[in-house]
Amino acid sequence: MNTINQLSIDQLNDDEKNIIEQVLKGFESKRQGLTTSYVSAMYAMEHQFDGEILNISMPVTPIVYNSLGMMHGGITATAIDTAMGVLANKISPPDKAAVTNQLNLHYTAPIHTGSIQAFAKVIHHGSKSMVIEGWVETAEGKRAAHATGSFFIIDRK
Template sequence: MGRTRTYEWQDPAIVGATAGRVSGVEVLRDLLEGRLPPPPLVAALDFALEEVEEGRVVFSLMPGEEHYNSLGSVHGGVYATLLDSAAGGAVQSTLPQGTAYTSLDLTVKFLRRITVDTGKVRAIGTVVNRGRQTALAQAQLVDAEDRLLAHATSSCMLFPLPAP
C-alpha cells in the first residue's frame, strides 16, 4: 500500500515583498519567529530554520522515507538543498536593506549516507568572505553527534533590489 504525505504553504510573495524593506538578517529572524511564512520548498521537504545570526544560519531536517532515492537513502538533492539553503542564508544574513543575492554555484561533497536511522541532521552555513558584488559561503551537514555528512561551498552574486 502506498504512503501519502500532505503539506501546505502560504503565498511566497509575502516574503519577497518584505525583502526590500528590511535587512537580510531581519527577514531571516522574522522567518525563524514565524512572523513571515516559510518558503514553499521548506514545506515540501519538511526542513526548518533553527538559528540565525549575522553570517551564520542553521537549518535542520528529520530524514524520512519521502526523502529517499532508489537506493534506500536520502537523495543527494536533499543534501544539496539543505546545504544551498544554509550557505545562501548565511550570505543573506549579512545583507543590508535593499540588497539581494543569487547563488552562482554550489559544490557539494557527499561524505556519509543518510537514512531515517541517522536522526536529525543540521546544515550549518557560514560566510567565508563578503565583498560588494560577491560572497563566498560554506555549509556543513552534520548529524546529532556532529559527524560531517556533507560539505558545500557556494559563490553568490549580490545586487540591489529595485526601489519599491
C-alpha cells in the same frame, strides 16, 4: 479525469500518508508566513542564526529518500544551498539580495534517518559577491557533506 482525483487516501500506505501530511503542513506554513519558500516549507526546514553561523534543521522522512532508501543527494544539496543562501540574504543590505553563482559539494557519508543540520558560515563578504562554507551533519553529529558556494549580490526587485 485527473489522476489525482482517482487516488483515495485509503489507497495510500503510511509513508505516503505522512508525505502528504508533511507537504500540506508545508503549504500552511508558507501561507502563514512562517517560511519564505515552498522548498523550505515542503521539507519542514527551520533555521536559527547566532550572528555568525546559520543552522537549518530538517527531518529525514521518506519524501527525501532516493531509490536506495537514503537521503537523495539533490535534497542534501538543496539543504546546504538553502542554509548558505539564507545566510547570504540575512547579511546582505536591505536593498540587495544574494543568489547562488556556484556550489561545490562533497558528499562524505550517507544519511538514512532522523534529522539533519545544515550549517553555513561566511568566508568572504565583498560588495558584489560572497563566498560561504556549508556543511551537513546527521542527527548523530557525523559530517555527511561539505560545500563552498559563491553568491552574487544583486539589486532586490
